[in-house]
Amino acid sequence: MGKKVALTGNEAAAHAIRQINPDVIAAFPITPSTPIPQAVAQFIADGLMDTELVTVESEHSAMSACIGAAAAGGRVMTATSANGYALMWEMLYIASGMRLPIVMSVVARALSAPLNIHGDHSDIMGGRDTGWIQLIAENSQEAYDTLIQAVKIAEHKDVMTPALVAQDGFNISHAIEIWELEDDNKVKEFIGDYEPLYPLLNTDEPITHGAWAPPNWYFEHKMNQLKGLLNAKDVVKQVGKEFGEAFGREYGLYEAYKLDDAEYVIVAAGSVCGTTKDVVDNLRENGVKAGLLRIRLFRPFPFGEIAEALQSAKAIAVLDRVSPAGAQGGPLFSEVRSALYDTSTRAPIINYTYGLGGRDTQPKHINSVYETLKKIVETGKIEKQFDCLNLRGEWR
C-alpha cells in the first residue's frame, strides 16, 4: 500500500528515481533541481539503491555520460534545470537521434540573462524541438507519478525515445505538498525490467552506435526517429491508463477540467493550473461556464485531441510561461491555435505570457483572463491578441 507523505516536488522526483533504481545517473547540480541528485546520492549512500551515480563537470558531460551508459544498455536517468538544460542542448539531439530511452527530471526555470533562478518554462520550451518526449506535471504527485510512467513510455519498443518530465521550479520543486508515495515493489513491478534493444556491451552481437549518416541516409533516419516520437502519443495514453489501474490515478494526454460544456477556456501547463482550477470552481459556482484544458503531453503535441476538446469553447486564452521571443505568441499558443485551424469551430483565441522568472500568478490574475474572455464573447472583438499577466506597466 502507498502512504501519504508531506514532501517537496524535488523529493517526489528523488523518490521516483529511488524506486526506479536505474543502472546509471549522471548529473551536475543546478538550482532548483539540485536536491534531486543530492537526495539520490543520499539514498545510494544509505544503501537504498544501487545506481551508479556519475558526478561530472558539467551538464554537457552529464548528458554525454547518460548517452554512453544508455548505449551500453543501461536504464539511465538524470535531472537538471535552466542553463544546465541549455548546456545539454547538443547532447539532447544526440540522445533522441540515437533513440536512447533516457528519462530526465527537469525542474523548469528561467534562463539568464538577467540571472534568475526561479520558475518559468524558458528551458523546456527552448528544447521543445530536440526530439524528446515532454511531459509537464502540475504538482508533486504528478511529477512522481509521471517519472515512473516516463520510464515505460520511453522504453516502449515502438517509441525508444528519451523523455523529460517537467515540474515548475520552486512552485512545486521546493513546496511541500501531501502526496501518495507508492510501495517500492509495486513501482518496480509496474516499470518491469529493461531489455535494451542493441546494447553495446552485448559482445555476442556487435553493434555500432553513433555512426555518421551521409546525405543519402540522414533523412531516412530522422523520419524514422520522428515516427518513434509520434508513437509516444498512444503509449502515453496506454501507460497513463495502466498507471490508473495499478495505483488509482489515471492520466491522459491532457486534463480536461470542467471542460465539457465550458465556454470560456484557459489552456495552460504546469503549476498555474492549480490556481486556475480554484478560479474555475469559483466562477462555476456563480454560473459562469469556465473551464481549463491542462496540457500534460507537450511533445509530441496531441493536436487532434486538443482541438477536439476545445470545440465547446466560445473564447480561449492560452497561458505561456515564456516570452514569445518574436513568434506570433508563445509555444503553447502557436500549437493550440494551429490545432484549431483545421476544425469547424475556431473560437477567438488570445495569448498571455505570465510568471516569468518566478513572478507570482494569483487567482485575481487568472480571474482577469476569464473577464477578458467574457468581454470578447459579448463584444465579438479581440482588443489584444497578446498580453501579459501581472506585468508592471501596460504591455503595448
Added chain:
Amino acid sequence: MAEKLLNWDEVLIGATIKDPGNSKSYETGSWRVERPVWNPDTCIQCMFCWVYCPDSSILVDENGKMAGIDYDHCKGCGICVEQCPTKPKSLKMILESEAKGKTLKELRKEAFSK
C-alpha cells in the same frame, strides 16, 4: 560493393549498424586532394606509416610487409609521409590533378627519379 539504400521505415533504429566493417563500402578516397606515392626501393619496412595512418589505408601483404596504398580509402592527409623515417622519404604526396590518368609506375618514376 554497392550499398542498398533503405527506406525510412526499414532503417535500423537510432542509425545503429549491425554489420560491422561496412565503412569499407564507403570510398573516402574520393575526397582526396593529394595522394601518397610509395617508393619500395628505399622503404625499410619499419611500418610507421601503417601504425600512423588514421584510415587503415596502408596495404599489408601476407608476409606482414608494407605493400602500397589503398587509394579507395586513403584521404590524403599526409601523415604517413610525415612519419616515414627514411632519407629521402619513401612516401611522397602528389597532387591528384597531376596524378590523373597516370599509372602507379609512371607516378613513382615522376616522384622519385629526381
